[in-house]
Amino acid sequence: MNKEQVLDHLKSINYPGFSRDIVSFGMVKDVEINGDQVIVHLNISSQNEKKKQEVVDAVKKQLSGHFNTVNIELSAETNQQATAPVGDSPSVLGNVKHIIAIASGKGGVGKSTVAANLACAMVKQGQQVGLLDLDIYGPSLPIVLDLHDQPKMTQNKKLIPLEKFGMKVMSFGFISGNDTPVIWRGPLVSRMTEQFFRDVEWGNLDVMILDLPPGTGDIQLTLTQKLRMAGAVIVTTPQDMALSDVRKGADMFRKVNTPVLGVVENMSGLVIEGEVDTAVSTIQINGSQVQVNHAGKFSFIMDLFKKGGGEKESERLGVPLLGKIPLSEDIMSSTDAGTPLAAADPVSSLGQIYLDIAEKLLLSIQ
Ligand SMILES: Nc1ncnc2c1ncn2[C@@H]1O[C@H](COP(=O)(O)OP(=O)(O)OP(=O)(O)O)[C@@H](O)[C@H]1O
Ligand SMILES: [Mg+2]
Known part of the structure; x- marks a missing residue:
């Protein structure tokens, strides 16, 4: 079994409580194969130890039929860990x-x-x-x-x-x-x-x-x-x-x-949608090639401001960019x-x- 096949197997494992798999979540950082042994490097930034263990168990179970030894290396790179509140600040919202x-x-x-x-x-x-x-x-x-x-x-x-x-x-x-x-x-x-x-x-x-x-x-x-x-x-x-x-x-x-937890960049770029002749497969908007679908429709997000500003700024502040909404x-x-x-x-x-x-x-x- 090669690395791609291992990744395919891991794609069948959803993160507990989610309909999304651990590979597409970016939690599988690397896979090393040495003959009968496989090492899976997982990066799970969650604070929930139980869920982490569930993922580890699922990975072991999924691959144990194909390798003699399955080792998991866990890391938790995160931009910011949840910290306890100052002093004994009360939670007035117990439930x-x-x-x-x-x-x-x-x-x-x-x-x-x-x-x-x-x-x-x-x-x-x-x-x-x-x-x-x-x-x-x-x-x-x-x-x-x-x-x-x-x-x-x-x-x-x-x-x-x-x-x-x-x-x-x-x-x-x-x-x-x-x-x-x-x-x-x-x-x-x-x-x-x-x-x-x-x-x-x-x-x-x-x-x-x-x-x-x-x-x-x-x-x-x-x-x-x-x-x-x-x-x-x-x-x-x-x-x-x-x-x-x-x-x-x-x-x-x-x-x-x-x-x-992160930054959301809102009003980021402008959605341009339209319809052209179905014989046309691509059109040019503002210097970009835009695909036209079989029904002649196209949709394009035009950047109104300097591209990549959000990414750079969130990196500088040390908080993740959670998403951009046009x-x-x-x-x-x-x-x-x-x-x-x-x-x-x-x-x-x-x-x-x-x-x-x-x-x-x-x-x-x-
Ligand atoms: N991505 C978007 N695309 C188009 N319009 C948007 C978008 N996001 C928000 N708006 C519109 O912008 C206006 C202001 O949005 P909203 O009330 O959510 O802002 P706000 O930050 O909560 O404002 P306030 O500071 O007054 O509470 C609303 O009319 C909303 O519909
Ligand atoms: Mg408001």
Whole structure:
């Protein structure tokens, strides 16, 4: 059996809890074959020892019929390991396994859109998901998810989150009308933020996604001090990538020992789609050759800014680039219509980008 055949065998092993195999995840770094012996070098950055062991066992089982000795070399190169929170900072959310904050240095870069789509994508991955809009002054979730109901209360005066697209959702936008329960009126922003955790009946969740307001202000600090967060994702646009915004955000989270799980470059390039005569097989756009399919359709992502900026910047900051999401009419119209693309059309190429980022995130916090 040669290296390629070994890799083919390993492609049948999915990472536990995922529909994706360990080879395409990039976890198989190398395969060495010496006669009857094979050494498989695995790189699994997950913190979950049980899952790592499951992968090791599956690899051994898969190859033991073909080699006398199967050795596994495990490594865990990772840009950033999850660190424990400072002191004994309490987790007010005992039954929520992982909290991920979606943050950005400045406003309007697409945090809420990314947060909603990633939450929907995680539901598709079989996770129990909560999505909490912490933008008290400009809540977006009522629009992004087309949700305008008033949450009901439990007997012990806890708010019951609304449900949509298979996840639990809460936003100040749901309770800011005249019918707002008294205990929710008037507290300071930091108290309000706490209340969203303490006085909401979240139940059991695998992941809670927080849609933060822009910047590095009070809410961000309250959160990082009060909660044990799995980490933060920083959303940026290509033109801000090189500015100090991303660095400021990353530094703030690091100072309070919250790992930065990665950067998402949003509005990165422009999707150009169209149709031409079916006799044409390629066309030229802006100096690039673009393939036309049998139905005469083509789709192309045009870079509007310097290519590769995201990669370079994320490397400089020492955080992974989780993905690039192009500027797209479909993303905007689906968000503005209250049906995030990752829920409306998860198999589309754009939907797939969100699923991919969600998968990477889930993997890094397991
Ligand atoms: N990839 C994209 N392609 C096209 N439009 C997008 C994309 N991402 C976001 N948008 C649009 O940009 C606008 C701003 O997005 P969004 O509200 O998610 O930003 P935000 O960072 O949460 O803003 P704020 O800082 O005000 O909370 C929305 O109209 C949204 O539909
Ligand atoms: Mg927002």
